[in-house]
Amino acid sequence: xxxxxxxxxxxxxxxxxxxxxxxxxxxxxxxxxxxxxxxxxxxxxxxxxxxxxxxxxxxxxxxxxxxxxxxxxxxxxxxxxxxxxxxxxxxxxxxxxxxxxxxxxxxxxxxxxxxxxxxxxxxxxxxxxxxxxxxxxxxxxxxxxxxxxxxxxxxxxxxxxxxxxxxxxxxxxxxxxxxxxxxxxxxxxxxxxxxxx
Amino acid sequence: xxxxxxxxxxxxxxxxxxxxxxxxxxxxxxxxxxxxxxxxxxxxxxxxxxxxxxxxxxxxxxxxxxxxxxxxxxxxxxxxxxxxxxxxxxxxxxxxxxxxxxxxxxxxxxxxxxxxxxxxxxxxxxxxxxxxxxxxxxxxxxxxxxxxxxxxxxxxxxxxxxxxxxxxxxxxxxxxxxxxxxxxxxxxxxxxxxxxxxxxxxxxxxxx
Numbered sequence: 001x002x003x004x005x006x007x008x009x010x011x012x013x014x015x016x017x018x019x020x021x022x023x024x025x026x027x028x029x030x031x032x033x034x035x036x037x038x039x040x041x042x043x044x045x046x047x048x049x050x051x052x053x054x055x056x057x058x059x060x061x062x063x064x065x066x067x068x069x070x071x072x073x074x075x076x077x078x079x080x081x082x083x084x085x086x087x088x089x090x091x092x093x094x095x096x097x098x099x100x101x102x103x104x105x106x107x108x109x110x111x112x113x114x115x116x117x118x119x120x121x122x123x124x125x126x127x128x129x130x131x132x133x134x135x136x137x138x139x140x141x142x143x144x145x146x147x148x149x150x151x152x153x154x155x156x157x158x159x160x161x162x163x164x165x166x167x168x169x170x171x172x173x174x175x176x177x178x179x180x181x182x183x184x185x186x187x188x189x190x191x192x193x194x195x196x197x
Numbered sequence: 198x199x200x201x202x203x204x205x206x207x208x209x210x211x212x213x214x215x216x217x218x219x220x221x222x223x224x225x226x227x228x229x230x231x232x233x234x235x236x237x238x239x240x241x242x243x244x245x246x247x248x249x250x251x252x253x254x255x256x257x258x259x260x261x262x263x264x265x266x267x268x269x270x271x272x273x274x275x276x277x278x279x280x281x282x283x284x285x286x287x288x289x290x291x292x293x294x295x296x297x298x299x300x301x302x303x304x305x306x307x308x309x310x311x312x313x314x315x316x317x318x319x320x321x322x323x324x325x326x327x328x329x330x331x332x333x334x335x336x337x338x339x340x341x342x343x344x345x346x347x348x349x350x351x352x353x354x355x356x357x358x359x360x361x362x363x364x365x366x367x368x369x370x371x372x373x374x375x376x377x378x379x380x381x382x383x384x385x386x387x388x389x390x391x392x393x394x395x396x397x398x399x400x401x402x403x404x405x
Contacts, residue, residue, distance in 0.1 A: 011260045018255070018267050022274035029278045033285035040288045132229060133350065133367045 044126070045111075049096050052113030052122030053086050060084040060096060069192040076161055077101060078188025086113065094121060095196065097189040103181035105129040108139070110182065112154075112189035119158040123151040123186060135178035144170045150179065160191035200325060207329030213306045214337040214379075215386040220306040223297050224338060225375030231354045234342035235335070236290040240283065240298060242331025244275045245307050246324055251275075252315040253323035259316075268311045269302070276301045306334060341378050345369045 049060050063083045073080035082098035094115040100107045106129035113121035125139045141149040150172055157163055163183050165171045171179035213219045220241075227233045251271050252259075259267045280298045283291040291298065301307065310330055315323040346352055349369030351359035359365075368374050 011263050014258060014260055015263050015266055015270070018259075018270050022270050026274055026277055029281055033281040036285035037281070040285070131367075132370050133365060 048111045048124045048126050049084060051124040052096055052111050054093065054113070054115060054121040055088055057088065058093070059087040061087060068195045072191035072195045073099060073188035076187035076191045077184040080188060080192050083192065095193050097192055098126070099185040099188045101181045101185035101188065103128060103130050104135050104177035105131055108178070108181045108185060110185050112186050114189060114193040117158070118190060118193050119156055120154045120186060120190070123154050123182065125151070130178045135175045137172045138175050138178040138182060142172055144172070146170060151182065154186050158190060160187050160194050163187050203325050204329045207326070207333040208336065210390070212333045212337065212386065213330050214334055215383050217309065219309050220304045220334060221379065223300065223304060224341065225372065225379055227294060227297050228338055228342040228345055228375060229349070229370050230346050231339060231342045233293055234338035237294055237297065238331070238335025238338045240279050241301060241304065241306065241334055242328065244272070244279055244301055245310060245331045246327030247275045248272045248307055249310055249315040249323040249327035250320055252311045253318060253320045256316045264316065268308060272307050272311070273302045306330065337382065341382065345374055345378060349374060
Protein backbone atom coordinates (compact mmCIF):
# COMPACT_ATOMS: atom_id res chain seq x y z
CA UNK A 1 0.00 0.00 0.00
CA UNK A 2 1.32 3.42 -0.92
CA UNK A 3 1.19 5.89 1.93
CA UNK A 4 0.62 9.40 0.72
CA UNK A 5 0.83 12.36 3.09
CA UNK A 6 -2.75 13.24 2.29
CA UNK A 7 -3.99 9.76 3.19
CA UNK A 8 -2.13 9.69 6.51
CA UNK A 9 -3.40 13.14 7.39
CA UNK A 10 -6.96 12.09 6.65
CA UNK A 11 -6.78 8.90 8.74
CA UNK A 12 -4.96 10.39 11.71
CA UNK A 13 -6.87 13.65 11.50
CA UNK A 14 -10.31 11.99 11.59
CA UNK A 15 -9.39 9.78 14.53
CA UNK A 16 -7.91 12.72 16.43
CA UNK A 17 -10.97 14.84 15.76
CA UNK A 18 -13.34 12.12 17.00
CA UNK A 19 -11.22 11.62 20.12
CA UNK A 20 -11.25 15.36 20.82
CA UNK A 21 -15.02 15.66 20.45
CA UNK A 22 -15.65 12.60 22.66
CA UNK A 23 -13.22 13.90 25.30
CA UNK A 24 -14.94 17.27 25.36
CA UNK A 25 -18.34 15.61 25.83
CA UNK A 26 -16.95 13.39 28.60
CA UNK A 27 -15.49 16.41 30.34
CA UNK A 28 -18.89 18.09 30.26
CA UNK A 29 -20.64 15.01 31.72
CA UNK A 30 -17.95 14.60 34.36
CA UNK A 31 -18.42 18.22 35.43
CA UNK A 32 -22.05 17.48 36.24
CA UNK A 33 -21.60 14.07 37.86
CA UNK A 34 -18.28 14.38 39.76
CA UNK A 35 -19.60 16.48 42.69
CA UNK A 36 -22.66 14.22 42.99
CA UNK A 37 -20.54 11.04 43.06
CA UNK A 38 -18.16 12.54 45.64
CA UNK A 39 -21.12 13.50 47.84
CA UNK A 40 -22.60 9.98 47.61
CA UNK A 41 -19.26 8.34 48.53
CA UNK A 42 -18.82 10.67 51.48
CA UNK A 43 -22.37 9.93 52.63
CA UNK A 44 -21.77 6.15 52.44
CA UNK A 45 -18.53 6.35 54.43
CA UNK A 46 -20.23 8.56 57.04
CA UNK A 47 -23.11 6.11 57.37
CA UNK A 48 -20.77 3.14 57.80
CA UNK A 49 -18.69 5.09 60.32
CA UNK A 50 -21.67 6.06 62.45
CA UNK A 51 -22.78 2.40 62.42
CA UNK A 52 -19.60 1.27 64.17
CA UNK A 53 -19.28 4.07 66.73
CA UNK A 54 -20.58 3.48 70.25
CA UNK A 55 -22.68 6.65 70.10
CA UNK A 56 -24.57 7.74 66.97
CA UNK A 57 -23.76 11.40 67.74
CA UNK A 58 -20.05 11.00 67.00
CA UNK A 59 -17.85 13.02 64.66
CA UNK A 60 -15.00 11.56 62.67
CA UNK A 61 -11.65 13.09 61.90
CA UNK A 62 -9.41 11.39 59.33
CA UNK A 63 -5.89 10.60 60.56
CA UNK A 64 -2.79 9.83 58.51
CA UNK A 65 -1.75 6.20 58.42
CA UNK A 66 1.67 5.41 59.86
CA UNK A 67 3.90 2.55 58.70
CA UNK A 68 3.61 0.96 62.15
CA UNK A 69 -0.20 0.83 61.96
CA UNK A 70 -0.18 -0.62 58.45
CA UNK A 71 2.45 -3.21 59.43
CA UNK A 72 0.54 -4.22 62.57
CA UNK A 73 -2.66 -4.71 60.57
CA UNK A 74 -0.96 -6.67 57.80
CA UNK A 75 0.64 -8.97 60.40
CA UNK A 76 -2.98 -10.01 61.17
CA UNK A 77 -3.76 -10.54 57.49
CA UNK A 78 -5.65 -7.29 56.90
CA UNK A 79 -4.87 -4.24 54.81
CA UNK A 80 -5.43 -0.93 56.59
CA UNK A 81 -6.69 1.75 54.17
CA UNK A 82 -8.20 4.55 56.26
CA UNK A 83 -8.22 5.61 59.91
CA UNK A 84 -10.39 8.08 61.81
CA UNK A 85 -10.47 9.44 65.32
CA UNK A 86 -13.94 9.14 66.82
CA UNK A 87 -14.89 12.37 68.57
CA UNK A 88 -17.79 12.64 70.96
CA UNK A 89 -18.52 16.23 71.94
CA UNK A 90 -15.02 17.23 70.83
CA UNK A 91 -13.37 14.50 72.93
CA UNK A 92 -11.55 11.52 71.40
CA UNK A 93 -13.31 8.33 72.44
CA UNK A 94 -11.72 5.82 70.09
CA UNK A 95 -10.84 5.03 66.50
CA UNK A 96 -12.50 3.73 63.37
CA UNK A 97 -10.48 1.85 60.77
CA UNK A 98 -11.27 0.90 57.21
CA UNK A 99 -9.66 -2.49 56.60
CA UNK A 100 -9.65 -4.92 53.69
CA UNK A 101 -9.36 -8.68 54.25
CA UNK A 102 -9.70 -11.66 51.91
CA UNK A 103 -13.04 -13.47 51.91
CA UNK A 104 -14.12 -16.48 49.89
CA UNK A 105 -14.76 -14.70 46.56
CA UNK A 106 -12.66 -11.56 46.87
CA UNK A 107 -11.84 -8.75 49.24
CA UNK A 108 -14.17 -7.76 52.07
CA UNK A 109 -13.94 -4.04 52.81
CA UNK A 110 -15.17 -3.15 56.30
CA UNK A 111 -15.09 -0.44 58.90
CA UNK A 112 -14.25 -1.46 62.46
CA UNK A 113 -14.78 0.86 65.43
CA UNK A 114 -12.51 0.52 68.46
CA UNK A 115 -12.93 2.36 71.79
CA UNK A 116 -10.18 3.87 73.95
CA UNK A 117 -9.80 0.55 75.84
CA UNK A 118 -9.02 -1.16 72.51
CA UNK A 119 -12.29 -3.09 72.48
CA UNK A 120 -14.47 -3.36 69.36
CA UNK A 121 -17.50 -1.01 69.24
CA UNK A 122 -18.90 -2.21 65.92
CA UNK A 123 -18.22 -3.82 62.55
CA UNK A 124 -19.83 -2.71 59.28
CA UNK A 125 -19.17 -4.19 55.83
CA UNK A 126 -18.84 -1.58 53.08
CA UNK A 127 -18.02 -3.69 50.03
CA UNK A 128 -17.82 -7.41 49.37
CA UNK A 129 -18.06 -10.05 46.67
CA UNK A 130 -19.16 -12.96 48.89
CA UNK A 131 -21.46 -15.62 47.45
CA UNK A 132 -25.11 -14.57 47.42
CA UNK A 133 -27.10 -16.65 49.89
CA UNK A 134 -24.04 -18.06 51.68
CA UNK A 135 -21.27 -15.58 52.47
CA UNK A 136 -23.75 -12.73 52.09
CA UNK A 137 -25.37 -13.91 55.34
CA UNK A 138 -22.20 -12.90 57.17
CA UNK A 139 -22.07 -9.54 55.36
CA UNK A 140 -25.73 -8.90 56.22
CA UNK A 141 -25.18 -9.55 59.94
CA UNK A 142 -27.43 -12.63 60.09
CA UNK A 143 -28.39 -13.80 63.57
CA UNK A 144 -26.33 -16.69 64.97
CA UNK A 145 -27.94 -19.60 66.86
CA UNK A 146 -26.81 -17.81 70.05
CA UNK A 147 -29.15 -14.92 69.14
CA UNK A 148 -26.44 -12.37 68.34
CA UNK A 149 -25.73 -10.99 64.84
CA UNK A 150 -22.62 -12.46 63.27
CA UNK A 151 -21.05 -8.99 62.98
CA UNK A 152 -22.41 -7.83 66.35
CA UNK A 153 -20.66 -10.68 68.19
CA UNK A 154 -17.36 -8.79 67.88
CA UNK A 155 -18.60 -5.88 70.00
CA UNK A 156 -16.69 -5.69 73.29
CA UNK A 157 -14.01 -8.16 72.19
CA UNK A 158 -10.36 -7.11 72.36
CA UNK A 159 -6.82 -8.42 71.90
CA UNK A 160 -5.40 -8.32 68.39
CA UNK A 161 -4.76 -11.82 67.08
CA UNK A 162 -6.72 -13.46 69.91
CA UNK A 163 -9.94 -13.67 67.89
CA UNK A 164 -10.38 -16.85 65.87
CA UNK A 165 -13.31 -18.62 64.29
CA UNK A 166 -14.46 -21.68 66.32
CA UNK A 167 -12.41 -20.45 69.34
CA UNK A 168 -14.13 -17.26 70.43
CA UNK A 169 -15.90 -16.29 67.18
CA UNK A 170 -18.93 -18.16 65.83
CA UNK A 171 -19.18 -18.67 62.08
CA UNK A 172 -22.36 -18.94 60.03
CA UNK A 173 -22.53 -22.58 58.99
CA UNK A 174 -21.37 -22.98 55.39
CA UNK A 175 -19.76 -19.55 55.42
CA UNK A 176 -16.64 -20.25 57.46
CA UNK A 177 -14.31 -18.55 54.99
CA UNK A 178 -16.36 -15.34 54.95
CA UNK A 179 -16.53 -15.39 58.77
CA UNK A 180 -12.76 -15.87 58.92
CA UNK A 181 -12.29 -12.92 56.54
CA UNK A 182 -14.24 -10.60 58.82
CA UNK A 183 -12.30 -11.91 61.83
CA UNK A 184 -9.02 -11.13 60.06
CA UNK A 185 -10.20 -7.57 59.45
CA UNK A 186 -11.23 -7.10 63.09
CA UNK A 187 -7.88 -8.47 64.31
CA UNK A 188 -6.11 -6.07 61.94
CA UNK A 189 -8.08 -3.07 63.21
CA UNK A 190 -7.40 -4.06 66.84
CA UNK A 191 -3.68 -4.37 66.04
CA UNK A 192 -3.66 -0.88 64.51
CA UNK A 193 -5.48 0.52 67.54
CA UNK A 194 -2.96 -1.09 69.90
CA UNK A 195 -0.08 0.50 67.99
CA UNK A 196 -1.68 3.91 68.46
CA UNK A 197 -2.02 3.28 72.20
CA UNK B 198 -36.51 0.61 6.04
CA UNK B 199 -38.79 -2.05 7.37
CA UNK B 200 -39.79 -1.41 10.97
CA UNK B 201 -41.66 -4.66 11.47
CA UNK B 202 -38.85 -6.76 10.03
CA UNK B 203 -36.20 -5.02 12.15
CA UNK B 204 -38.27 -5.50 15.29
CA UNK B 205 -38.80 -9.19 14.59
CA UNK B 206 -35.09 -9.62 13.88
CA UNK B 207 -34.00 -7.93 17.11
CA UNK B 208 -36.48 -9.87 19.21
CA UNK B 209 -36.46 -13.29 17.59
CA UNK B 210 -34.77 -14.24 14.34
CA UNK B 211 -31.59 -12.20 14.93
CA UNK B 212 -31.81 -11.97 18.72
CA UNK B 213 -28.38 -10.70 19.84
CA UNK B 214 -27.95 -13.20 22.68
CA UNK B 215 -29.88 -16.29 21.62
CA UNK B 216 -29.14 -16.31 17.89
CA UNK B 217 -26.09 -14.11 17.28
CA UNK B 218 -24.59 -15.39 20.57
CA UNK B 219 -23.17 -11.96 21.43
CA UNK B 220 -22.81 -10.40 24.87
CA UNK B 221 -23.07 -13.72 26.68
CA UNK B 222 -20.64 -12.84 29.48
CA UNK B 223 -22.71 -9.96 30.83
CA UNK B 224 -25.91 -11.97 30.29
CA UNK B 225 -24.73 -14.74 32.59
CA UNK B 226 -23.12 -12.45 35.13
CA UNK B 227 -25.83 -9.92 35.91
CA UNK B 228 -29.04 -11.96 35.59
CA UNK B 229 -29.20 -12.80 39.30
CA UNK B 230 -32.07 -10.35 39.90
CA UNK B 231 -34.71 -8.66 37.75
CA UNK B 232 -33.69 -5.21 38.97
CA UNK B 233 -30.16 -5.80 37.67
CA UNK B 234 -31.48 -7.13 34.36
CA UNK B 235 -33.69 -4.10 33.73
CA UNK B 236 -30.90 -1.66 34.68
CA UNK B 237 -28.37 -3.40 32.46
CA UNK B 238 -30.85 -3.81 29.60
CA UNK B 239 -31.77 -0.12 29.59
CA UNK B 240 -28.10 0.93 29.83
CA UNK B 241 -27.12 -1.26 26.90
CA UNK B 242 -30.12 -0.12 24.83
CA UNK B 243 -29.27 3.56 25.37
CA UNK B 244 -25.59 3.05 24.55
CA UNK B 245 -26.37 0.85 21.55
CA UNK B 246 -28.86 3.33 20.10
CA UNK B 247 -26.61 6.36 20.62
CA UNK B 248 -23.52 4.64 19.22
CA UNK B 249 -25.54 3.34 16.23
CA UNK B 250 -26.81 6.87 15.50
CA UNK B 251 -23.37 8.48 15.71
CA UNK B 252 -21.58 5.77 13.79
CA UNK B 253 -24.20 5.99 11.07
CA UNK B 254 -23.81 9.79 11.00
CA UNK B 255 -20.04 9.48 10.70
CA UNK B 256 -20.04 6.52 8.29
CA UNK B 257 -19.02 8.63 5.31
CA UNK B 258 -16.34 10.56 7.21
CA UNK B 259 -14.62 7.68 9.02
CA UNK B 260 -11.78 6.24 6.87
CA UNK B 261 -12.17 2.50 6.40
CA UNK B 262 -8.63 1.81 7.69
CA UNK B 263 -9.26 3.15 11.20
CA UNK B 264 -12.97 2.46 11.50
CA UNK B 265 -12.72 0.02 14.43
CA UNK B 266 -10.64 2.49 16.45
CA UNK B 267 -13.19 5.23 15.72
CA UNK B 268 -16.11 3.00 16.74
CA UNK B 269 -14.44 2.04 20.01
CA UNK B 270 -13.74 5.69 20.89
CA UNK B 271 -17.39 6.59 20.27
CA UNK B 272 -18.68 3.53 22.19
CA UNK B 273 -16.27 4.04 25.12
CA UNK B 274 -17.34 7.66 25.32
CA UNK B 275 -21.03 6.79 25.62
CA UNK B 276 -20.36 3.95 28.07
CA UNK B 277 -18.36 6.26 30.35
CA UNK B 278 -21.13 8.86 30.21
CA UNK B 279 -23.77 6.28 31.18
CA UNK B 280 -21.47 4.86 33.88
CA UNK B 281 -20.92 8.30 35.45
CA UNK B 282 -24.63 9.14 35.26
CA UNK B 283 -25.60 5.84 36.92
CA UNK B 284 -23.09 6.43 39.72
CA UNK B 285 -24.39 9.95 40.26
CA UNK B 286 -28.14 9.35 39.96
CA UNK B 287 -28.68 5.61 40.63
CA UNK B 288 -25.86 4.67 43.06
CA UNK B 289 -27.51 1.44 44.25
CA UNK B 290 -27.95 0.13 40.72
CA UNK B 291 -24.40 1.20 39.81
CA UNK B 292 -23.09 -0.73 42.81
CA UNK B 293 -24.95 -3.93 42.00
CA UNK B 294 -24.00 -3.87 38.31
CA UNK B 295 -20.42 -3.02 39.27
CA UNK B 296 -17.77 -3.64 36.67
CA UNK B 297 -20.28 -4.80 34.03
CA UNK B 298 -21.20 -1.23 33.09
CA UNK B 299 -17.63 -0.21 32.09
CA UNK B 300 -17.33 -3.61 30.41
CA UNK B 301 -20.14 -2.66 27.98
CA UNK B 302 -17.29 -1.04 25.99
CA UNK B 303 -16.16 -4.49 24.95
CA UNK B 304 -19.68 -5.94 24.73
CA UNK B 305 -19.69 -7.44 21.25
CA UNK B 306 -23.35 -6.54 20.62
CA UNK B 307 -22.45 -2.87 20.31
CA UNK B 308 -19.35 -3.19 18.16
CA UNK B 309 -21.12 -5.97 16.23
CA UNK B 310 -24.09 -3.76 15.33
CA UNK B 311 -21.77 -0.86 14.45
CA UNK B 312 -19.83 -3.06 12.06
CA UNK B 313 -22.75 -5.10 10.70
CA UNK B 314 -25.47 -2.48 10.48
CA UNK B 315 -24.81 1.15 11.42
CA UNK B 316 -21.94 1.72 9.00
CA UNK B 317 -24.06 0.62 6.02
CA UNK B 318 -27.46 2.11 6.84
CA UNK B 319 -29.16 5.45 7.34
CA UNK B 320 -29.28 7.20 10.70
CA UNK B 321 -32.97 6.46 11.23
CA UNK B 322 -32.64 2.77 10.38
CA UNK B 323 -29.60 2.51 12.66
CA UNK B 324 -31.46 4.13 15.55
CA UNK B 325 -34.35 1.68 15.10
CA UNK B 326 -31.86 -1.19 14.90
CA UNK B 327 -30.26 -0.07 18.18
CA UNK B 328 -33.61 0.07 19.94
CA UNK B 329 -34.82 -3.29 18.55
CA UNK B 330 -31.57 -5.12 19.32
CA UNK B 331 -31.52 -3.50 22.75
CA UNK B 332 -35.06 -4.68 23.47
CA UNK B 333 -34.12 -8.19 22.31
CA UNK B 334 -31.14 -8.20 24.71
CA UNK B 335 -33.22 -6.80 27.59
CA UNK B 336 -35.95 -9.38 27.03
CA UNK B 337 -33.48 -12.26 27.32
CA UNK B 338 -32.01 -10.71 30.48
CA UNK B 339 -35.48 -10.39 32.04
CA UNK B 340 -36.53 -13.95 31.20
CA UNK B 341 -33.29 -15.37 32.59
CA UNK B 342 -33.24 -13.22 35.71
CA UNK B 343 -36.91 -13.90 36.49
CA UNK B 344 -36.22 -17.64 36.43
CA UNK B 345 -32.98 -17.40 38.41
CA UNK B 346 -34.33 -14.98 41.02
CA UNK B 347 -37.59 -16.91 41.52
CA UNK B 348 -36.02 -20.33 41.98
CA UNK B 349 -32.59 -19.26 43.23
CA UNK B 350 -33.71 -16.74 45.83
CA UNK B 351 -37.49 -17.30 46.07
CA UNK B 352 -38.11 -13.67 45.12
CA UNK B 353 -39.22 -11.56 42.17
CA UNK B 354 -37.98 -7.98 41.88
CA UNK B 355 -36.88 -8.23 45.52
CA UNK B 356 -40.28 -9.33 46.84
CA UNK B 357 -40.67 -12.72 48.50
CA UNK B 358 -42.84 -14.91 46.25
CA UNK B 359 -42.12 -18.46 47.29
CA UNK B 360 -43.63 -19.72 50.59
CA UNK B 361 -41.37 -19.54 53.63
CA UNK B 362 -40.77 -23.30 53.54
CA UNK B 363 -39.13 -23.12 50.10
CA UNK B 364 -35.39 -23.71 50.14
CA UNK B 365 -33.84 -21.56 47.40
CA UNK B 366 -31.82 -23.48 44.81
CA UNK B 367 -28.61 -21.50 45.32
CA UNK B 368 -27.08 -23.23 42.31
CA UNK B 369 -29.16 -21.01 40.04
CA UNK B 370 -27.80 -17.77 41.50
CA UNK B 371 -24.21 -19.01 41.29
CA UNK B 372 -22.31 -18.64 37.97
CA UNK B 373 -23.00 -22.29 37.06
CA UNK B 374 -26.73 -21.49 37.09
CA UNK B 375 -26.08 -18.75 34.53
CA UNK B 376 -24.44 -21.23 32.17
CA UNK B 377 -27.25 -23.77 32.62
CA UNK B 378 -30.07 -21.25 32.08
CA UNK B 379 -28.45 -19.66 29.04
CA UNK B 380 -27.73 -23.06 27.50
CA UNK B 381 -31.32 -24.20 27.94
CA UNK B 382 -32.70 -20.91 26.57
CA UNK B 383 -30.48 -21.09 23.47
CA UNK B 384 -31.54 -24.71 22.90
CA UNK B 385 -35.25 -23.81 23.15
CA UNK B 386 -34.76 -20.86 20.78
CA UNK B 387 -32.91 -22.96 18.19
CA UNK B 388 -35.55 -25.69 18.42
CA UNK B 389 -38.34 -23.16 17.88
CA UNK B 390 -36.56 -21.44 14.98
CA UNK B 391 -35.81 -24.79 13.38
CA UNK B 392 -39.42 -25.91 13.76
CA UNK B 393 -40.84 -22.73 12.22
CA UNK B 394 -38.35 -22.94 9.33
CA UNK B 395 -39.43 -26.54 8.62
CA UNK B 396 -43.09 -25.58 8.75
CA UNK B 397 -42.48 -22.76 6.30
CA UNK B 398 -40.62 -25.11 3.92
CA UNK B 399 -43.43 -27.67 4.08
CA UNK B 400 -46.02 -25.02 3.35
CA UNK B 401 -44.07 -23.82 0.34
CA UNK B 402 -43.62 -27.39 -0.91
CA UNK B 403 -47.38 -28.03 -0.53
CA UNK B 404 -48.22 -24.89 -2.50
CA UNK B 405 -46.15 -26.11 -5.41
